[in-house]
Amino acid sequence: MYIRYTYDQLKRFCCDAFLKFGFTSDEAEKITDVLLLSDVYGIESHGMQRLVRYHKGIEKGLIHVDAKPEVIFETPVSAVIDGHDGMGQLISIDAMNLAIEKAKKSGMAVVSVKNSNHFGIAGYYAKMACDQGLIGFAMTNSEAIMVPTYARKAMLGSNPIAISMPAEPYPFFFDSSTTVVTRGKLEIYNKLSKPLPEGWALDENGKPCSDADRVLKNIVGKNGGGIVPLGGDTEQLGGHKGYGYGMLCEIFCSIFSGGLTSNHTHINGKGGTCHGFMAIDPKVFGDAKALKERFSVFLQELRDAPKAEGAERIYTHGEKEILAYADRMENGIDVNINTVAEMKDLCDYLGLDSVEYLGEVDFSLAKQSSYK
Amino acid sequence: MYIRYTYDQLKRFCCDAFLKFGFTSDEAEKITDVLLLSDVYGIESHGMQRLVRYHKGIEKGLIHVDAKPEVIFETPVSAVIDGHDGMGQLISIDAMNLAIEKAKKSGMAVVSVKNSNHFGIAGYYAKMACDQGLIGFAMTNSEAIMVPTYARKAMLGSNPIAISMPAEPYPFFFDSSTTVVTRGKLEIYNKLSKPLPEGWALDENGKPCSDADRVLKNIVGKNGGGIVPLGGDTEQLGGHKGYGYGMLCEIFCSIFSGGLTSNHTHINGKGGTCHGFMAIDPKVFGDAKALKERFSVFLQELRDAPKAEGAERIYTHGEKEILAYADRMENGIDVNINTVAEMKDLCDYLGLDSVEYLGEVDFSLAKQSSYK
Numbered sequence: 001m002y003i004r005y006t007y008d009q010l011k012r013f014c015c016d017a018f019l020k021f022g023f024t025s026d027e028a029e030k031i032t033d034v035l036l037l038s039d040v041y042g043i044e045s046h047g048m049q050r051l052v053r054y055h056k057g058i059e060k061g062l063i064h065v066d067a068k069p070e071v072i073f074e075t076p077v078s079a080v081i082d083g084h085d086g087m088g089q090l091i092s093i094d095a096m097n098l099a100i101e102k103a104k105k106s107g108m109a110v111v112s113v114k115n116s117n118h119f120g121i122a123g124y125y126a127k128m129a130c131d132q133g134l135i136g137f138a139m140t141n142s143e144a145i146m147v148p149t150y151a152r153k154a155m156l157g158s159n160p161i162a163i164s165m166p167a168e169p170y171p172f173f174f175d176s177s178t179t180v181v182t183r184g185k186l187e188i189y190n191k192l193s194k195p196l197p198e199g200w201a202l203d204e205n206g207k208p209c210s211d212a213d214r215v216l217k218n219i220v221g222k223n224g225g226g227i228v229p230l231g232g233d234t235e236q237l238g239g240h241k242g243y244g245y246g247m248l249c250e251i252f253c254s255i256f257s258g259g260l261t262s263n264h265t266h267i268n269g270k271g272g273t274c275h276g277f278m279a280i281d282p283k284v285f286g287d288a289k290a291l292k293e294r295f296s297v298f299l300q301e302l303r304d305a306p307k308a309e310g311a312e313r314i315y316t317h318g319e320k321e322i323l324a325y326a327d328r329m330e331n332g333i334d335v336n337i338n339t340v341a342e343m344k345d346l347c348d349y350l351g352l353d354s355v356e357y358l359g360e361v362d363f364s365l366a367k368q369s370s371y372k
Numbered sequence: 373m374y375i376r377y378t379y380d381q382l383k384r385f386c387c388d389a390f391l392k393f394g395f396t397s398d399e400a401e402k403i404t405d406v407l408l409l410s411d412v413y414g415i416e417s418h419g420m421q422r423l424v425r426y427h428k429g430i431e432k433g434l435i436h437v438d439a440k441p442e443v444i445f446e447t448p449v450s451a452v453i454d455g456h457d458g459m460g461q462l463i464s465i466d467a468m469n470l471a472i473e474k475a476k477k478s479g480m481a482v483v484s485v486k487n488s489n490h491f492g493i494a495g496y497y498a499k500m501a502c503d504q505g506l507i508g509f510a511m512t513n514s515e516a517i518m519v520p521t522y523a524r525k526a527m528l529g530s531n532p533i534a535i536s537m538p539a540e541p542y543p544f545f546f547d548s549s550t551t552v553v554t555r556g557k558l559e560i561y562n563k564l565s566k567p568l569p570e571g572w573a574l575d576e577n578g579k580p581c582s583d584a585d586r587v588l589k590n591i592v593g594k595n596g597g598g599i600v601p602l603g604g605d606t607e608q609l610g611g612h613k614g615y616g617y618g619m620l621c622e623i624f625c626s627i628f629s630g631g632l633t634s635n636h637t638h639i640n641g642k643g644g645t646c647h648g649f650m651a652i653d654p655k656v657f658g659d660a661k662a663l664k665e666r667f668s669v670f671l672q673e674l675r676d677a678p679k680a681e682g683a684e685r686i687y688t689h690g691e692k693e694i695l696a697y698a699d700r701m702e703n704g705i706d707v708n709i710n711t712v713a714e715m716k717d718l719c720d721y722l723g724l725d726s727v728e729y730l731g732e733v734d735f736s737l738a739k740q741s742s743y744k
Binding site for chain 1: 445447448449450452478479480482484507519520521522523524525527535537544546548550552553569571577578579596602603604605608609610612613614615616617619620622623626627628629630633635652654656657658662663666667670673674677678679680681683684685686687688689
């Protein structure tokens with residue numbers, strides 16, 4: 001069951017919650033902007049439903065509200081940033097802005113970040129570069145959830161890679177975990193009490209598992225098992241490839257920055273998430289306008305290609321997000337009742353009037369809030 | 373059935389064949405080095421068995437033996453090269469050398485190539501950068517073989533992405549098509565007359581198909597169907613992700629260079645293959661030695677992780693190739709009898725003494741050679 005809110009209602013709630021967490025109003029707006037882009041893009045797993053996890057992160061001391069990111073090494077085409085355990089979104093906006101600035105001067109740049117926290121959707125930062133006419137890349141490692149091919153213990157994170165690039169009538173926007181699905185998706189199945197589809201997850205013995213709750217608890221408890229790489233748990237359909245793209249992500253995040261690899265993050269009260277950002281100015285390949293035009297032509301050719309039997313349309317990456325954005329800004333955003341229950345509990349905890357932010361809600365259909 | 377040859381036997385055959393094709397001895401050695409690395413790395417699909425296709429490409433006028441690649445645009449961090457329809461390996465060695473040279477000066481560089489031809493294994497060029505202490509990336513588009521999610525026509529190539537990075541005791545070496553498998557693998561199944569595993573290919577109507585011969589003929593004939601993206605033909609297991617990585621490859625190859633996108637290559641007697649290369653000097657992130665050390669530690673942790681039930685070892689990317697290399701340099705390289713039959717026909721055609729190069733072979737077990 002879902003409750004529908006307008007963008008502005010959710011923005012007001014988020015901003016005020018982040019203010020209560022101790023952030024400045026400028027910081028609260030920035031974090032909220034990242035979170036809500038996820039919801040309006042239809043990526044429910046990385047939007048509102050993460051709010052409670054951020055608050056818990058602050059309470060537990062994983063996220064330091066006052067931390068300021070520090071550039072510890074740089075060249076005209078690169079930088080390494082120590083996030084000093086600050087809020088992932090704030091560190092990452094700074095890091096991507098630095099990559100954009102360097103790319104505008106030098107043609108391209110990579111910025112790698114250590115000691116950060118969960119940064120929301122990777123695509124937000126790739127889009128930042130795209131909004132300025134550049135090609136943007138954003139990646140992050142995370143608590144280990146990906147079980148490498150032939151292992152039974154999670155060693156890599158969901159390790160998403162996002163790419164955004166200018167095109168008409170709308171940009172290319174690809175944002176995807178290198179696991180077959182994200183942990184957030186398992187959380188949604190768990191909230192809906194639905195069994196996981198085949199080929200998504202492994203239990204603590206490395207056997208296929210459809211119980212979202214069990215897999216999620218095993219991930220947190222470091223009991224073994226987790227989510228399989230894109231391509232599955234064997235080489236037959238290319239599981240070693242998803243594992244390889246996960247490694248690409250790890251290289252740009254933890255290896256370039258000298259931070260913690262996924263298997264060492266989120267242990268003993270330490271977060272340690274690492275990110276990687278890259279921006280490329282299309283001008284380094286000649287006429288940027290012509291480049292954008294030919295890319296737009298190719299995307300249109302893909303959309304116009306003959307459809308599979310029963311398929312209504314072929315999407316290019318980012319189209320679904322554009323459609324979702326238009327719909328949600330017009331018609332509002334559906335928030336799962338269990339997430340709303342968490343939001344209510346958070347209001348109570350923070351001393352905010354939940355009815356003012358969330359309206360009168362009948363919580364009888366909500367599972368026990370996972371907030372407490 | 374396989375015939376075993378030493379590396380030197382195959383090298384002598386390849387070099388002499390390429391000389392006969394019209395290449396200089398330096399060029400013949402370079403091309404041979406790329407081809408045979410594939411065989412000694414155990415990537416049979418991209419080694420000796422491609423020789424006939426290169427010769428056919430020259431005969432048909434797709435590959436111009438005398439063409440010299442031309443840098444048509446460059447900055448300190450980038451270049452665009454027009455290959456003028458030359459031999460892919462020669463163009464690509466030049467292009468990667470240029471990326472390496474620029475990366476050593478500027479920290480990182482991207483070189484994008486248009487109007488080239490099949491370049492062998494992408495990993496060869498990524499390894500070139502790695503051999504000089506840099507992180508190397510190599511990509512190529514190809515004749516369209518990947519059917520995008522919800523389409524029934526191939527629109528992208530196999531679009532491999534290769535990454536190589538220094539580590540001890542051996543480098544990271546990841547080389548993988550963004551389709552679930554390569555076309556070369558279908559060719560091997562076809563030579564072995566084996567049915568394709570489920571989840572690899574689609575027929576001309578977009579239906580699952582296990583007939584390698586039919587799928588290969590449809591690809592050449594542009595009749596529809598092809599190979600599915602990594603992740604499968606629906607979104608359930610992430611087919612849109614493989615399609616997205618295919619797009620990443622296309623961006624670095626055809627879009628950056630202004631060449632033909634995969635769906636326009638290999639039409640009306642024009643090849644038009646495009647490549648993308650990137651090199652990054654680890655020094656731009658600080659102490660390159662420390663970076664290599666921490667990467668080596670992580671790779672070792674992966675290899676040492678708890679194994680899945682029944683699994684003997686966890687591989688890091690490139691390990692299998694290192695093992696194959698040691699074995700084949702010591703014990704020789706097995707070449708499929710059908711490939712040897714093609715090599716014999718090629719000898720006859722070129723006026724080379726096949727017995728001198730290939731020995732006395734009983735071809736009664738070979739299918740009709742596909743050379744004629």
